Amino acid sequence: MSNKMPLHKIRLGVNIDHVATVRNARGGVEPDPLRAALLAQEAGADGITAHLREDRRHIKDEDIARLMAHINIPLNFEMAATDEMLAIAISHKPASACIVPEKRQELTTEGGLDIIGGYDHLKPYIVALQEAGISVSLFIDADVRQIKASKEIGADKVELHTGAYVDALGEKRVNQLERLRSGAAYCASLDLEVHAGHGLNYQTVEAVAEIPEFCEFNIGHFLIGEAIFVGLDQAIAEMRRLMDKGRAAI
Numbered sequence: 241m242s243n244k245m246p247l248h249k250i251r252l253g254v255n256i257d258h259v260a261t262v263r264n265a266r267g268g269v270e271p272d273p274l275r276a277a278l279l280a281q282e283a284g285a286d287g288i289t290a291h292l293r294e295d296r297r298h299i300k301d302e303d304i305a306r307l308m309a310h311i312n313i314p315l316n317f318e319m320a321a322t323d324e325m326l327a328i329a330i331s332h333k334p335a336s337a338c339i340v341p342e343k344r345q346e347l348t349t350e351g352g353l354d355i356i357g358g359y360d361h362l363k364p365y366i367v368a369l370q371e372a373g374i375s376v377s378l379f380i381d382a383d384v385r386q387i388k389a390s391k392e393i394g395a396d397k398v399e400l401h402t403g404a405y406v407d408a409l410g411e412k413r414v415n416q417l418e419r420l421r422s423g424a425a426y427c428a429s430l431d432l433e434v435h436a437g438h439g440l441n442y443q444t445v446e447a448v449a450e451i452p453e454f455c456e457f458n459i460g461h462f463l464i465g466e467a468i469f470v471g472l473d474q475a476i477a478e479m480r481r482l483m484d485k486g487r488a489a490i
């Protein structure tokens with residue numbers, strides 16, 4: 241065990257976007273993402289994550305209002321840096337906002353934000369969110385320059401994109417894991433809280449949990465898919481077990 245870092249438990253943020261994806265496939269009210277959030281809360285989730293996309297393809301405005309009204313754990317509001325999303329965030333004041341890049345045609349959030357190129361655009365959004373009492377996270381790739389820029393721009397924390405690690409196989413996955421490891425260590429050296437997320441599943445979560453600096457994972461698609469077979473509570477319990485196992489192995 242490292243003698244530099246305290247062995248803290250990793251928080252699990254459950255992303256319920258894809259409950260809304262299934263609901264929207266029929267245009268009705270079922271399945272209800274709030275019900276999933278309350279079940280996740282009951283099953284031990286430490287937070288709920290929801291991404292209100294510009295095209296409202298899954299979570300809708302009323303979902304955010306209902307989540308804020310009914311859950312007792314923090315809501316992490318994923319948003320693009322737009323005036324519309326900023327106004328919605330400020331009106332609801334979630335515990336945190338995670339700024340993500342958003343392209344209309346993408347199936348999911350494909351890569352991290354470019355903090356260096358987008359510095360002047362992003363800065364006022366970060367300041368406005370923080371002035372409203374919302375802690376700001378930036379979703380970035382595990383890139384030293386982007387991490388450094390995230391610190392300089394004044395983010396409270398960053399979430400490192402785990403998609404490239406999850407998608408890689410064999411030696412390439414090992415290399416991506418090393419990238420996450422050195423990225424997380426660099427965040428800690430800058431006193432920047434570091435989270436991870438995107439594409440994590442039972443096969444890939446444990447090794448990331450062994451990286452001591454990570455203190456929160458945000459996981460959605462796999463958990464909601466697995467819930468079809470074993471129920472959301474069981475899927476969360478197994479993810480929690482693997483996260484704790486990875487963390488205990490440090």
Ligand code: PXP
Binds near residue numbers: 438460461
């Ligand atoms: N973190 C961020 C910033 C994301 O954009 C997403 C996807 O919406 C996730 C975590 C969760 O990814 P997944 O649904 O693949 O687990």
